[in-house]
Amino acid sequence: MASLTFRPYLDRDERSWLRCRLLSFFDTEHYDDVLVSRPAYDLPVVRLVATEGAEVLGLLGVTIDATTATIESVAVHPDHTRRGIAGRLLCGALPALNSHGASTLDAWTRGDEAANRRYRAQGFTERHRYLHVYADAYAREAEVEGFTTPEGLSSPVYAFAHAPVEREAEMRARYRRVHVCRQYLRELPPDIGAGPREGGCAVVRGFQREALVRPAGRGAAPDRSRPSRRTSARLRAGARDRATGHGPVRRR
Numbered sequence: 001m002a003s004l005t006f007r008p009y010l011d012r013d014e015r016s017w018l019r020c021r022l023l024s025f026f027d028t029e030h031y032d033d034v035l036v037s038r039p040a041y042d043l044p045v046v047r048l049v050a051t052e053g054a055e056v057l058g059l060l061g062v063t064i065d066a067t068t069a070t071i072e073s074v075a076v077h078p079d080h081t082r083r084g085i086a087g088r089l090l091c092g093a094l095p096a097l098n099s100h101g102a103s104t105l106d107a108w109t110r111g112d113e114a115a116n117r118r119y120r121a122q123g124f125t126e127r128h129r130y131l132h133v134y135a136d137a138y139a140r141e142a143e144v145e146g147f148t149t150p151e152g153l154s155s156p157v158y159a160f161a162h163a164p165v166e167r168e169a170e171m172r173a174r175y176r177r178v179h180v181c182r183q184y185l186r187e188l189p190p191d192i193g194a195g196p197r198e199g200g201c202a203v204v205r206g207f208q209r210e211a212l213v214r215p216a217g218r219g220a221a222p223d224r225s226r227p228s229r230r231t232s233a234r235l236r237a238g239a240r241d242r243a244t245g246h247g248p249v250r251r252r
């Protein structure tokens with residue numbers, strides 16, 4: 001039987017990567033977050049996979065925007081959870097994040113216990129909550145009342161919007177599908193990945209350089225003296241948060 005291997009993502013992994021992600025989301029609140037090609041980011045990204053033979057059993061993608069790193073995807077094949085795969089993937093990414101100048105790592109997820117416990121177990125703390133609200137005219141026609149569309153289009157069939165968490169009861173009364181989305185944060189001290197708390201990291205050391213992929217034309221070292229585009233967007237979103245409770249736009 002092939003052994004479990006941790007390594008950087010390769011282009012030939014794409015189909016298996018997509019299948020693993022799809023299956024892992026199947027029983028979660030992200031069940032319809034389906035991708036049919038691997039997303040490209042206009043940011044440096046650390047991409048790791050756990051494989052057995054040619055099959056991807058776990059995946060992690062983390063973008064780095066100046067000092068803030070964000071987990072864009074973490075997923076483990078449902079037949080292989082609780083083997084420490086997600087934990088070791090993150091361990092493997094930490095030194096690369098650090099060496100690229102990231103000092104905080106954030107993650108966004110809904111209510112699934114596995115993901116929330118996984119983040120807390122690995123030193124993340126919750127910083128912010130807001131609502132993901134789906135309106136679906138097929139489920140209940142009244143759900144799309146109040147939404148408008150440009151001339152020439154019918155009223156919407158579906159809609160997706162954010163709402164402040166304080167309005168959860170009201171939103172749940174009006175819409176059948178409402179998720180509480182949480183932002184988790186973790187500081188990344190300079191020696192991250194070396195401490196005893198990261199004991200499992202030894203398994204996945206040794207490929208930090210290959211794991212980091214810079215987008216074409218952005219090979220230069222990041223300018224850490226100014227806020228990144230994403231940090232600026234978050235600061236704006238933060239300002240909005242205080243007024244309305246809405247969070248920044250995230251896939252999850």
Ligand SMILES: CC(C)(COP(=O)(O)OP(=O)(O)OC[C@H]1O[C@@H](n2cnc3c(N)ncnc32)[C@H](O)[C@@H]1OP(=O)(O)O)[C@@H](O)C(=O)NCCC(=O)NCCS
Binds near residue numbers: 025074080083113114
């Ligand atoms: C969340 C996820 C990535 C965890 O992967 P994993 O490889 O099983 O995690 P690890 O084995 O490294 O860590 C296990 C720890 O995570 C938590 N955990 C994992 N699965 C759990 C479950 N089904 N129920 C409760 N806690 C769970 C526990 O803290 C567990 O520690 P324990 O086994 O000592 O109790 C995996 O369950 C998954 O892919 N879920 C669907 C996709 C998803 O939700 N992604 C993240 C948010 S977008």
